[in-house]
Amino acid sequence: METMADAEPAKAKPRPIIRLGLFLISHSFIVSVACCAAGIFALLLLPILAKNTYISENALMPGSASPMLSNDDVSRARMFVNKVVSFDFNTDSSSIGIQDLVAQHITDLGGEVNFHRFLPQVNKFNPLHFFSSPDQGIAQENYTCSSYGINTVGFIRAPRGDGKEAIVLVTPYNSVKTSMGEALSLGIAYSIFSLLTRVTWLAKDIIWLAADSQHGEYAAVAAWLREYHTPSFDGSGRSLFESNASPTTGRKRPNDFLRAGTMAAALVIKVTDGSEKAERDVLNLYAEASNGQMPNLDLINVVNYLAVNGQRLRVKVEKLGSLLDSWWLRSLAELFYKLGTVARSLNPQWNFGISVAEYIEGSATLASSLYNQALGVPTGPHGVFRDYQVDAITMEISAKHVANYKNRPNELLLQGGRLVEGVIRSVNNLLEKFHQSFFLYLLTSPNKFVSVGVYMIPFALLVAPLPMVAASLFTDSTRRISGMETKVASSPASSDIPAISFRSWRWLHAAKTVFIVHFWGAVVTLLPHFLSLVQDSSPLTNLLSWIILSAFTLLILQAILGSSFSLLHMNRTQGMEWTLLKSVTIAAACTGLCIMSVINFATAELGALMLVPMCLMTRPLMLDAKAKTLKSFIRAACNIVLIFLVFPPVAYYLWKGALVGVENARVGDFWNWVESLWTWNSATYIYMCMVHLPCWVLFLSFCICILAKWNWEYICGSIIVFVFVSLRVFGFSYC
Structure with a gap:
C-alpha cells in the first residue's frame, strides 16, 4: 500500500470567480454577441422603464400658497x-438707452x-486654457465703446x-x-x-x-x-x-x-x-x-x-421630430405593446409595456436628451x-x-x-441647496425620467465584452506563438533562424504602438489652435486641412519614433501579432470609454454604440480574402462599412442627418461643432481626438495593411484618399 507521503498532493481547484472568468474568456464570442444584443435591447427598453417624476424635497411645497401677483x-x-x-x-436719437429704461x-x-x-468673448482655441474659464485678457485689446x-x-x-x-x-x-x-x-x-x-x-x-x-x-x-x-x-x-x-x-x-x-x-x-x-x-x-x-x-x-x-x-x-414618423420605431413600439399585453394577460401585476404613441414620444424625447448631452454644448x-x-x-x-x-x-x-x-x-x-433628487438622468417626457441606475445598464452590457475579448485574444496569441516558438526551437534548421522572443513581455511592443497612436491623437487635439489663426477660411476648408495635417503628422511621428511592431516573422508566427495589437487596442478603447462615462455618460453611450462593434469585428481583410468563404466575405463587408461609418466626420454627419434630417446636415458642420466644443470646454472634444480617432486609425490599419509590415505611408495615404472619397459620396466637390 502506498503511504500518504508517497501520494501526490491533489491540485487545488481555482476559485469560482476565476473559473467563471476562464469560462467567459473561452466562450468570448458567444458572450460578446449576447451582451451586445442585450445592451441594444436594454437601450430600446428605456422609454418603457422610465418612471414618473416626483418631488423629493418636501420643503419645496409647490402650489401650497395662493399666487399674490395681481x-x-x-x-x-x-x-x-x-x-x-x-x-x-x-x-429719432434719444439720450436714454434701454439699459437706463x-x-x-x-x-x-x-x-x-x-x-x-x-x-464680447473671442472664439479662440487656447489648448493651455482648455479646462479653465475663458481668458479675460481680451480687455487689453482695442475695442470701441460700441463693442x-x-x-x-x-x-x-x-x-x-x-x-x-x-x-x-x-x-x-x-x-x-x-x-x-x-x-x-x-x-x-x-x-x-x-x-x-x-x-x-x-x-x-x-x-x-x-x-x-x-x-x-x-x-x-x-x-x-x-x-x-x-x-x-x-x-x-x-x-x-x-x-x-x-x-x-x-x-x-x-x-x-x-x-x-x-x-x-x-x-x-x-x-x-x-x-x-x-x-x-x-x-x-x-x-x-x-x-x-x-x-x-x-x-x-x-x-x-x-x-x-x-x-x-x-x-x-x-424631442427629435425625425423619429416621430419613422416606420421602424413604430414597428418596434407595436412589438413592445403586444409583448406588454401578453405579459399583463399572464400576470396583471406586471406593468410592462406602454401605448404605441407614448413609446414613440418617449423615444424621440430620450434620443434628444441623449443627443444634447452627448454634444456637450449647453x-x-x-x-x-x-x-x-x-x-x-x-x-x-x-x-x-x-x-x-x-x-x-x-x-x-x-x-x-x-x-x-x-x-x-x-x-x-x-x-x-438642491440635493435630494437626481442629478444624473435622461428625460422621456416632462414628467418621466430614466435614472442613472437604469440607463447605465445598456452601457455596461455594451462594454462588458471588451475586456473578455481582449483577454481571449491575448491568451490565444500567446499560446499559438509559444507553440510556434517550440517548433522553431526543435527544428533542425533552427540554428540558421534568429531567435524569436515571444514570451510574456511581447505585448509591450503592441502597447508601444498603441501608445504612439494615442500620443498622435493628443497632437491632433492641438492642431485646430494653429488652423484657427487662419482668417476667412470656410469650415470645409478647415476640416480638410485638419485631416490632411493629421495624416502627415502621423507619418512624421512614425518616422521620428520608428516602427514599433516589426512583422519580419509574420509567416513563421502565422500572423498572430495582429491579435496582440488588437487585444491592447481593445483594452485602451475600454479604458477610454469607462473614463468618459464618468465625465459625460451620454458621450460614452453613443461612443460605445460605434466603437464596440468595430472592436469585436475588425479583422485583416487579407486574411478574409484568403479564406474565400461566405462568412469571411460578410465579415469583410461589415468591416469596410464599420470603418466608413465610424470615421468621426462621417459619424457626425450620419447622426445629425438621422436625428435632425439629412437636409439640415452638412459635412462642414463638423468643424463648426468642433469649434463649439472647445468654446464650451467640452470633454467630448478630448474623447473624440484622444480615444475615438486613435482607435479608428488602429482598426483601419488592421483592415488595410496589417500584413504590409506596418507601412505607415500607405496608412496616411489611405486616410487622405478615404476622406476625399467620403466627400464625393456626400456630393461635395473638391474645388
Missing part, C-alpha cells in the same frame, strides 16, 4: 413692455441697480434673509433691436420684481439680470457670472468690467459692482412666437449644460407641476450656471400671436408671472 402688477408690466417696444422702434424702473420700485459692462455689452442688474434684499443666498432671474434681450418676445420676457420679470419688493415672506435675495445679448445670450450671462464669482481688477483696484455710470447719459451712480449671496437657483425667462395651430400656450424647458450636466430634477419637477396644475400650460421638452444661457454648480433651467414660453400682442389680453404676463412667482416661493422655502 392685475395691478400686470398692468404696470404691460405699460413697461409698451415703453420697451416704443423705444425699440423710435427712430430698465434701471430707472428698478429704482422706482425701490430696488438696487448697477450696470455691468463686458466685452461693449452692458447688463443691467437689479437687487432686492430679502427682509427675512441674511444676505447669504439669492435667486437669479435672467431675461436676455438685444439692446440694439429688441423683439416683442424679449420685451415680454422683460415684462414678466418686471412684474415679479414689482411684487417681490413688497412681500414680507422673502428669505433669499432676488437678482434680476437683464442680459444684453447683442453679443450672444451665453456671453452676456457668462461675463456677469465670471465677474460675480472671480472678479478681476486693474492697477487701481477697480474691476475691469464694472461700470457705475449710466451707459448713455454718463450720470454717476454711487454703487459699485453689487453682489448678493450664494445662488440657490436661476431661471432664464424667454418668450417666443408659438404655432398658430396650438390650442394653448406652451412652456418649453431646456436643461442641458456643458459636458452633459443637468440641474437637480426637483427644479424641473417644480416648474412642470406649477405650469400644468397652476397655469394650465402645456409643458414640452425637446442648450441655452442656463448652461453657464452649472459651471458654478448652480441649478438653472431655461423656461421658454411659446405663446400664440406674440407678434400681434395688442390683440392679446394680459393673460400671458399673468401666466408667466405667476409661474415664476410659484417657483421662487418654492425655492425660497429651501434651507439648503
Whole structure:
C-alpha cells in the first residue's frame, strides 16, 4: 500500500470567480454577441422603464400658497413692455438707452441697480486654457465703446434673509433691436420684481439680470457670472468690467459692482412666437449644460407641476421630430405593446409595456436628451450656471400671436408671472441647496425620467465584452506563438533562424504602438489652435486641412519614433501579432470609454454604440480574402462599412442627418461643432481626438495593411484618399 507521503498532493481547484472568468474568456464570442444584443435591447427598453417624476424635497411645497401677483402688477408690466417696444422702434436719437429704461424702473420700485459692462468673448482655441474659464485678457485689446455689452442688474434684499443666498432671474434681450418676445420676457420679470419688493415672506435675495445679448445670450450671462464669482481688477483696484455710470447719459451712480449671496437657483425667462395651430400656450424647458450636466430634477419637477396644475400650460421638452414618423420605431413600439399585453394577460401585476404613441414620444424625447448631452454644448444661457454648480433651467414660453400682442389680453404676463412667482416661493422655502433628487438622468417626457441606475445598464452590457475579448485574444496569441516558438526551437534548421522572443513581455511592443497612436491623437487635439489663426477660411476648408495635417503628422511621428511592431516573422508566427495589437487596442478603447462615462455618460453611450462593434469585428481583410468563404466575405463587408461609418466626420454627419434630417446636415458642420466644443470646454472634444480617432486609425490599419509590415505611408495615404472619397459620396466637390 502506498503511504500518504508517497501520494501526490491533489491540485487545488481555482476559485469560482476565476473559473467563471476562464469560462467567459473561452466562450468570448458567444458572450460578446449576447451582451451586445442585450445592451441594444436594454437601450430600446428605456422609454418603457422610465418612471414618473416626483418631488423629493418636501420643503419645496409647490402650489401650497395662493399666487399674490395681481392685475395691478400686470398692468404696470404691460405699460413697461409698451415703453420697451416704443423705444425699440423710435427712430429719432434719444439720450436714454434701454439699459437706463430698465434701471430707472428698478429704482422706482425701490430696488438696487448697477450696470455691468463686458466685452464680447473671442472664439479662440487656447489648448493651455482648455479646462479653465475663458481668458479675460481680451480687455487689453482695442475695442470701441460700441463693442461693449452692458447688463443691467437689479437687487432686492430679502427682509427675512441674511444676505447669504439669492435667486437669479435672467431675461436676455438685444439692446440694439429688441423683439416683442424679449420685451415680454422683460415684462414678466418686471412684474415679479414689482411684487417681490413688497412681500414680507422673502428669505433669499432676488437678482434680476437683464442680459444684453447683442453679443450672444451665453456671453452676456457668462461675463456677469465670471465677474460675480472671480472678479478681476486693474492697477487701481477697480474691476475691469464694472461700470457705475449710466451707459448713455454718463450720470454717476454711487454703487459699485453689487453682489448678493450664494445662488440657490436661476431661471432664464424667454418668450417666443408659438404655432398658430396650438390650442394653448406652451412652456418649453431646456436643461442641458456643458459636458452633459443637468440641474437637480426637483427644479424641473417644480416648474412642470406649477405650469400644468397652476397655469394650465402645456409643458414640452425637446424631442427629435425625425423619429416621430419613422416606420421602424413604430414597428418596434407595436412589438413592445403586444409583448406588454401578453405579459399583463399572464400576470396583471406586471406593468410592462406602454401605448404605441407614448413609446414613440418617449423615444424621440430620450434620443434628444441623449443627443444634447452627448454634444456637450449647453442648450441655452442656463448652461453657464452649472459651471458654478448652480441649478438653472431655461423656461421658454411659446405663446400664440406674440407678434400681434395688442390683440392679446394680459393673460400671458399673468401666466408667466405667476409661474415664476410659484417657483421662487418654492425655492425660497429651501434651507439648503438642491440635493435630494437626481442629478444624473435622461428625460422621456416632462414628467418621466430614466435614472442613472437604469440607463447605465445598456452601457455596461455594451462594454462588458471588451475586456473578455481582449483577454481571449491575448491568451490565444500567446499560446499559438509559444507553440510556434517550440517548433522553431526543435527544428533542425533552427540554428540558421534568429531567435524569436515571444514570451510574456511581447505585448509591450503592441502597447508601444498603441501608445504612439494615442500620443498622435493628443497632437491632433492641438492642431485646430494653429488652423484657427487662419482668417476667412470656410469650415470645409478647415476640416480638410485638419485631416490632411493629421495624416502627415502621423507619418512624421512614425518616422521620428520608428516602427514599433516589426512583422519580419509574420509567416513563421502565422500572423498572430495582429491579435496582440488588437487585444491592447481593445483594452485602451475600454479604458477610454469607462473614463468618459464618468465625465459625460451620454458621450460614452453613443461612443460605445460605434466603437464596440468595430472592436469585436475588425479583422485583416487579407486574411478574409484568403479564406474565400461566405462568412469571411460578410465579415469583410461589415468591416469596410464599420470603418466608413465610424470615421468621426462621417459619424457626425450620419447622426445629425438621422436625428435632425439629412437636409439640415452638412459635412462642414463638423468643424463648426468642433469649434463649439472647445468654446464650451467640452470633454467630448478630448474623447473624440484622444480615444475615438486613435482607435479608428488602429482598426483601419488592421483592415488595410496589417500584413504590409506596418507601412505607415500607405496608412496616411489611405486616410487622405478615404476622406476625399467620403466627400464625393456626400456630393461635395473638391474645388
